[in-house]
Amino acid sequence: MVGKAWPLTHSQETGPWAPEGHRREAADPWWQRQQAQEGRMQLGCAWVAARRGGGRKLASWRLLSPQRQTDRQTDSWQEAAWGPQLLQQTSWLNEPPLGLAPHPSMVQACGGRSRAQPLTLSLGAAMTQPPPAKTPAKKHVRLQERRGSNVALMLDVRSLGAVEPICSVNTPREVTLHFLRTAGHPLTRWALQHQPPSPKQLEDEFLKIPSNFVSPEDLDIPGHASKDRYKTILPNPQSRVCLGRAQSQEDGDYINANYIRGYDGKEKVYIATQGPMPNTVSDFWEMVWQEEVSLIVMLTQLREGKEKCVHYWPTEEETYGPFQIRIQDMKQCPEYTVRQLTIQCREERRSVKHILFSAWPDHQTPESAGPLLRLVAEVEESPETAARPGPIVVHCSAGIGRTGCFIATRIGCQQLKARGEVDILGIVCQLRLDRGGMIQTAEQYQFLHHTLALYAGQLPEEPSP
Known part of the structure; x- marks a missing residue:
């Protein structure tokens, strides 16, 4: 049709x-x-x-x-029975x-x-008439076709149960800090004298201690290199001594020195620093004045083949920046020399005791531990130590080797006297947290054990275990 x-x-x-x-x-x-x-x-x-x-x-x-x-008689528009038409x-x-x-x-x-x-x-x-042509739909590009492979899109969930749990990875810095904060090897007085670790054991133990040195990139202080005696021996930033600048200077607050904790973790008992240089002598005396220092322990000669430290104190009287230093008294002992100084700034004057211990060669150890123990006794008996208005300044040339040995020896003696045992490993770790590289060599570490064993023998007898 x-x-x-x-x-x-x-x-x-x-x-x-x-x-x-x-x-x-x-x-x-x-x-x-x-x-x-x-x-x-x-x-x-x-x-x-x-x-x-x-x-x-x-x-x-x-x-x-x-x-x-066919239905002319019907005016109704009702649909037929065969469906809607x-x-x-x-x-x-x-x-x-x-x-x-x-x-x-x-x-x-x-x-x-x-x-x-x-x-x-x-x-x-x-x-x-044919229906109008349809515009072909734009082909949908699937993700797999865009990638070229479906390998990266597939995940085998059956193997998820066998995957080991993800754990955090510590950085080398975090590992170093964790070791220095937790390591320890306590020794009783009896064990230190009668069953000491062998030299080989002490060497292995020492080599495991992280040095915790500071890289120049971590010390963002312009111009600090001109004030560092050794370019690789830098102060740790978290414990660095900052000068308040008693006088107006353009070289900032920098000095190569760190606050060091003492016995039982007491804060700012010592300041470990390098031997002053010609351009840092006034900075050194400013630090002494600012921190109210009353005792200085010097553990190096001025020259040991090469310059180790400048002559930063006067023969009689000298002015360093705004500070006037005068010699009041001097006492010569077999192993060290004691000088009584006065330091004056404007109208205020203070007393400072200066001890020069010269019987300790650089990078080596003394022939006997007796002189070092006598030096520790001199410091303990000084009225300046008892008053202790400020930290004890200790320095050698770099401020880490002999300086570290003296501080560790004094802390160890205090532990033995108070507790009857000493944790030399823990002491060294605490020192290196405050200033990197304290106790430079395994020989110094062994000498530290020998010195404390000698001190333990001088204490009153205790019953054997």
Whole structure:
């Protein structure tokens, strides 16, 4: 039935509209069934074409079924029993739908709003014209195609249970600090004297101690290199002594010195520093004044093959920056020399005791531990130590080798006297936390054990274990 035009009726049409032949054939039931089936097919085609099209608004149309064409007596618009075949379209746009061309006779009726003539739409074009071409959709590029492989996208969840738990990895710096804070090897007085570790054991123990030196990159202080006697021996930043600048200077607060903890971890008992240089003598005396130092222990000669320290104290009286230094008294002992000094700044004057211990060669150990123990006793018996208004300044050349040995010896003697045991490994670790490299050699570490064993023998007897 393609190409056959089915009658269309305006919604207000009331006159006869069906041809005479149709009225005669309507009485045949077989004919009615055929017409109903063909009407359903063409109605569906018209609906599809109308949905794909668009155009001007023609009017309000109703497309009727063939059974409606045979029933002239029925004015009702009720749908036939064979299904919904009444299509109402009241909102078409301004152009005729694609494939539904109006009958020539309907143009006049539409333009003049006449209801005298029936209007028909040709369904031939709607049945034969192909649908408009669709724009091909943009191909979706999958993630796998963009990557080129799906290996990275696959996860075998079956193996997750066998994966070891993730744990944090300590940096070398954290490992160093942990060792220095926790390491220890306590020795009783009896064990220190009668069952001391062998030299090999002490050497191995010493070599395990991190040096905790400071790199120049960690010390962000402009111009500090000109004030360092040794370029690799630098003060640890967290315990560095900062000068308050009693006088206005352009070289900042830097001095190569560190606060050192004493017995039982007491803060700022000592200041370990390098031997003063020609351009740091005034800085040294400023530190002594600022920290209210009353005792200075010097553990080097001025020259030991090369310069180890400048002569920073006067022969009688000298001025260093704003500080005036004067010799009040001097006492010569077999192993050391004691000088009583006064330091004056403006109208204020203070007393300072200076001890020069010269019986200790650089990078070596004394022939006997007796002189070092006598030096420790001199410091303990000094009234300046008892008053202790400020730290004890201890220096050699670099401020770590002999300086570290003296401080460790005094702390060890205090431990033995108070507790009856000593932790030499723990003492050295504490010193290196405050200033890197304290106790420079394994020989010095062994000498420290020997000195403390000698001191333990001088203490009152204790029962053996």
